[in-house]
Amino acid sequence: MAKPIEFYFDFSSPYAYLASEKIEAIATKYGRTVAYKPILLGAILKTLGGAPLSEIPLKGPYSKLDMERSARYLGVKLALPTPFPIATLTAARGLLWLQSQGSAKAVSWVHKVFRAYFVDGKNVSEPQVLAELASEMGIDAAALAAGCQEQPIKDRLKALTDEALARGVFGAPFVFIDDEPFWGADRLPQIERTLERGPI
Amino acid sequence: MAKPIEFYFDFSSPYAYLASEKIEAIATKYGRTVAYKPILLGAILKTLGGAPLSEIPLKGPYSKLDMERSARYLGVKLALPTPFPIATLTAARGLLWLQSQGSAKAVSWVHKVFRAYFVDGKNVSEPQVLAELASEMGIDAAALAAGCQEQPIKDRLKALTDEALARGVFGAPFVFIDDEPFWGADRLPQIERTLERGPI
Numbered sequence: 410m411a412k413p414i415e416f417y418f419d420f421s422s423p424y425a426y427l428a429s430e431k432i433e434a435i436a437t438k439y440g441r442t443v444a445y446k447p448i449l450l451g452a453i454l455k456t457l458g459g460a461p462l463s464e465i466p467l468k469g470p471y472s473k474l475d476m477e478r479s480a481r482y483l484g485v486k487l488a489l490p491t492p493f494p495i496a497t498l499t500a501a502r503g504l505l506w507l508q509s510q511g512s513a514k515a516v517s518w519v520h521k522v523f524r525a526y527f528v529d530g531k532n533v534s535e536p537q538v539l540a541e542l543a544s545e546m547g548i549d550a551a552a553l554a555a556g557c558q559e560q561p562i563k564d565r566l567k568a569l570t571d572e573a574l575a576r577g578v579f580g581a582p583f584v585f586i587d588d589e590p591f592w593g594a595d596r597l598p599q600i601e602r603t604l605e606r607g608p609i
Numbered sequence: 610m611a612k613p614i615e616f617y618f619d620f621s622s623p624y625a626y627l628a629s630e631k632i633e634a635i636a637t638k639y640g641r642t643v644a645y646k647p648i649l650l651g652a653i654l655k656t657l658g659g660a661p662l663s664e665i666p667l668k669g670p671y672s673k674l675d676m677e678r679s680a681r682y683l684g685v686k687l688a689l690p691t692p693f694p695i696a697t698l699t700a701a702r703g704l705l706w707l708q709s710q711g712s713a714k715a716v717s718w719v720h721k722v723f724r725a726y727f728v729d730g731k732n733v734s735e736p737q738v739l740a741e742l743a744s745e746m747g748i749d750a751a752a753l754a755a756g757c758q759e760q761p762i763k764d765r766l767k768a769l770t771d772e773a774l775a776r777g778v779f780g781a782p783f784v785f786i787d788d789e790p791f792w793g794a795d796r797l798p799q800i801e802r803t804l805e806r807g808p809i
Contacts, residue, residue: 457666466657467779471792481809482799579667592671595795599682609681 413442414600415585417573419450420497420533422581423476423487426523428594430485432584433516435597439604445508445519447501448570450581451494457579461494479594486528495526495534498566499557503539505565506556507548514546521546613642614800615785617773619650620697620733622781623676623687626723628794630685632784633716635797639804645708645719647701648770650781651694657779661694679794686728695726695734698766699757703739705765706756707748714746721746 414436418425436443454461463469473489480487500522507515521542525531531538540550556562573583577590584591584600589608591600602609614636618625636643654661663669673689680687700722707715721742725731731738740750756762773783777790784791784800789808791800802809 459665465659465779467774467777471777471779471790474790475792475796478799478809482802574667577667577671579665579671590671590674592675593795595793596675598798599678602682609678 411439411441412587413444414604415444415446417446417448417569417578417583417585418581419448420500420522420526421494422450423489423527424479424594425582426527427476427480427483427485427487428582428584428597429519429523431483431594431597432582432600435601435604439601441604443516445504445516446569446573447497447504447566448573448578448581449498449501449566451496452570453574453579456574459579463493483594486524488528488530490526490530490532492532495532497534499536499539500533501566502557502562503543503553505569506553506559506562509556509562509565512548514548517546518542518548611639611641612787613644614804615644615646617646617648617769617778617783617785618781619648620700620722620726621694622650623689623727624679624794625782626727627676627680627683627685627687628782628784628797629719629723631683631794631797632782632800635801635804639801641804643716645704645716646769646773647697647704647766648773648778648781649698649701649766651696652770653774653779656774659779663693683794686724688728688730690726690730690732692732695732697734699736699739700733701766702757702762703743703753705769706753706759706762709756709762709765712748714748717746718742718748 414432416432418429433443462472476489477487504515504518507518522533525538525542526533533539536554540554543550543553576585580592582594586600586603589603599609614632616632618629633643662672676689677687704715704718707718722733725738725742726733733739736754740754743750743753776785780792782794786800786803789803799809
């Protein structure tokens with residue numbers, strides 16, 4: 410059994426959202442699954458001394474144009490939201506709680522939260538918004554909210570962020586295929602080539 | 610007559626080298642030419658407060674792996690050189706002097722210098738190395754060296770660097786198609802799509 414594709418991401422990353430809309434189809438095509446690993450990119454950038462993309466001179470404005478063009482190129486819906494970026498702690502913990510329960514809805518949560526933010530412009534940093542999304546999916550919103558406060562869930566998010574940093578993750582999406590790293594939605598063609606024929 | 614594709618680059622950029630090996634074939638396919646515009650990326654990064662890619666924590670080491678993998682993916686020869694990065698002032702002025710002479714060898718100079726550095730590991734910051742390359746191409750090396758010292762050539766390089774900054778250039782390669790910007794060798798597929806069908 411081939412190793413799952415590891416997909417490190419922050420719910421606030423537009424490029425991670427774009428890649429999340431494509432990665433499962435690619436994985437399935439080559440007999441793989443996707444292990445979604447939420448991290449707090451803000452904490453990583455703080456550790457590394459980097460700035461959020463949107464705040465970097467010239468690169469910030471260009472990146473907006475590039476995100477929108479890349480979405481059209483990939484055929485993925487995108488409406489850049491405000492506020493941006495947002496705190497994604499609770500959405501990430503929600504995913505980890507669903508994963509810890511062995512919930513079949515964990516993967517759907519990834520897409521539900523991403524689309525709520527990047528298509529519908531809902532502020533997914535707000536617990537109330539997340540509760541509504543959970544309810545729409547038939548997830549017990551109160552149980553999810555309680556799960557997000559469990560210490561093992563909190564610890565898991567911190568551990569994943571530390572793990573990512575230790576593996577060299579400095580942005581999102583950051584994908585590993587059999588320990589080989591790929592940064593960015595624009596590496597999807599190289600990811601697919603690697604899955605098809607082995608290391609490039 | 611369609612506008613030339615504008616290709617801003619620094620001779621020290623591996624990704625600009627990779628793109629330079631592909632851009633003319635793409636341009637020709639869609640009835641365009643390439644206007645090579647050398648700039649001093651170091652000066653731009655200094656103005657913006659950015660660091661050279663190789664010096665950024667985690668991103669630096671990853672970028673080496675990515676450059677080598679991207680070269681294999683594109684089918685372009687690459688041997689990351691030392692020292693890196695280097696001063697590209699003279700190589701850039703040499704190109705501008707050739708262009709100012711209307712030399713048919715200006716485009717060949719781009720490829721000659723890039724390949725000398727990124728394939729053969731020659732230090733193209735050294736005037737002696739550039740003189741040897743010129744001689745191999747049948748260019749009068751003494752005339753080229755003198756041309757690099759002409760004030761209008763020096764001014765032209767500064768003006769191009771200022772022009773690039775004014776147009777939002779913060780890295781290399783930076784390509785404009787009819788004023789639409791594309792940053793990075795990894796945007797070649799979007800560049801080709803744009804040339805084929807218009808704005809994405």
